[in-house]
Amino acid sequence: MNTTTNPFVFSTDREIQAYKGKEKRYTAKDKLNNGLFIDIKPTGRKTWMYRYTFNKKQEKLILGRYPDISLKDARLLRDEAATKIAKGISPKKEDNSLQTELIVxxxxxxxxxxxxxxxxxxxxxxxxxxxxxxxxxxxxxxxxxxxxxxxxxxxxxxxxxxxxxxxxxxxxxxxxxxxxxxxxxxxxxxxxxxxxxxxxxxxxRPRERYLSKDEINIFYTTLLNMEKIQRQYQIGLILSLITLLRKGELIAAKWQHIDFENRIWLIPKTKADSNTSNSREMIVFLSDQMICLLQELKSLNNMSDYLFSGKKIGTHISHATLNIVQEKVLLKSQLQPFTIHDLRRTASTHLNELGFLENAVEACLNHKIPGVKGIYNKAVYQSQRIEMMQKWSDFIFNLICISSDLIGHHS
The missing domain is CATH 1.10.150.130 (Tyrosine recombinase, N-terminal domain)
Known part of the structure; x- marks a missing residue:
């Protein structure tokens, strides 16, 4: 019989792919390698086998599944097993441990x-x-x-x-x-x-989530005590809460937009308004604690244009970086899950509970205030926002139980 036309003898991947499941399982052998077979089950699943003689006994070695293991790789595995046999070593022992590892x-x-x-x-x-x-x-x-x-x-x-x-x-x-x-x-x-x-x-229900005072204490105390977390990421998560910035605005911030002398942080491009699709410029009025943290961050990243420098020169950290750090803290603290964006809701909730003017809070969140008032919100609420941001920082630092003088030099 001409083996090149025999459907149960193969020499290429295409021929193996052509094998389909039948009513009963069957095997096909490799034309080029003695003892290498592929077993085809009625389901169509294909498994590599190497049949050989060891100590005058017929044995079968399972090499793995096709196409997870290609024809080329199966031939290499067959050759390795044959080499062991020639040296008087049974490949069956290694096969048992390998199969256990693959299935466990x-x-x-x-x-x-x-x-x-x-x-x-x-x-x-x-x-x-x-x-x-x-x-x-x-x-x-x-x-x-x-x-x-x-x-x-x-x-x-x-x-x-x-x-x-x-x-x-x-x-x-x-x-x-x-x-x-x-x-x-x-x-x-x-x-x-x-x-x-x-x-x-x-x-x-992510839209309802905010952190209570106790949760703020637990999360940030845990964060600051985790030595394996880089300091710039600790600072990033603190700033996320006390600045009320969105994560994207925070990680993309550049030093050129921070005016330490006038205590102003400009966010030139924010998330677009859902109604107009226009991005609005935003100003963060810096508290003493923000300045302290930013100065420390500057000392850590003094060669980068970005507050949070990425691994590559001229880039900032990815959007996932702070998420990953936050997830690690969540696991250690065993708090209920929340997103970094929920920190904005946390700030809004507590600031309103503390009695601050609602429109001033909305301005700090850079939410559009409806009506004519919204057009002039930057000028009208500046003094209230300056006072509010300082008191908000004081409030948070008291919850974390770390003094304003020390937090910027935390190690």
Whole structure:
């Protein structure tokens, strides 16, 4: 028989791709490499095998799945195994440990973080903490095919029972994405996490979130005590609260727009108005604490045009940088999740509760005040805003329990 036309003998990837699942599983062999086969199941799943003789016994080595392992790589694995056999070493022992690593959930999780998450995010630390602290202790040692919905429910409800529903919701999301990817790779037939709808774990309402006085104390005290967090990021999160700036306005700020002598910080371009699509210039009146923090930041980034210099010369930090730092603090402090943008709502809520003029607060947030008053808000509310920004800084620093004289020199 001419083996080049035999559908069960292959020499190229195209020929392997042409194999389809049949009523019964079957194998095809590599024309060029003795002992290398591919097993095709009725589902169409294809698995590499190397058949060989060791100590006068026929053995089979599972090399992995196709197309995760290409024909070229399978041939290399076959050659490595053949070399071991020639030296009197059984490749079967290594195969057992390898297969265990490939199937055990912890190993799969490590591959998922490295191959999927790391490609989309600049930091994987938050997800890694969820895995290490909440997921691996329950299912890390199990084969991925042995994980059940009861295991998933236990992981999620352990967190809910601790009173951390939003974190449980985030963990449920991570698990769902991991099992969805496992389905894609053919490790499991379906995503078992979908049996627990996210709405039954937690309904996230970001627009209502603001920090109480106790939460401000806990978050910022935790932030300042985390030595591994760079000082400029600590300053960035403090300024986010006391300046009322949006994150994008803060990280894109340049030193040329700060006038220390007149205690003014100009934001030349802000988020566009939703009605007119026009960006409005904004002024931040600097408090003593802001000046202190900015001067320290200047000493840290004295060669950059930006307050928060990026890794590359002439750039500022990315939009995700402060988010990542904030997530680390959230995990350590065990506070309910909030976004950096929620700090603006936090400031607005407390300033109104402290009795400051509502329109002055809105002006500090750079919200458009309706009517004729809005046209003149910068001039009309300047004195109120200067006083308010100083008292707001005093209020926050008292909550954090760090003196204004010391916070700029915190180490």
């Amino acid at each position: 959930f912890k190993h799969y999780g490590e591959k998922y973080i490295a191959n999927v998450v790391a490609k989309d995010r600049s930091s994987t630390s938050t997800m890694q903490l969820y895995l290490d602290n909440d997921i691996y202790p329950i299912i890390g040692h199990l084969l991925i095919t042995d994980v059940t919905i009861d295991h998933i429910r236990k992981i999620i409800w352990n967190k809910k029972d601790q009173g951390h529903d939003p974190t449980a919701w985030q963990i449920r999301g991570l698990l769902s994405r991991m099992f969805e990817y496992a389905v894609t790779l053919g490790f499991i037939p379906y995503n078992i996490v979908l049996a627990i709808p996210s709405k039954h774990v937690y309904k996230y």
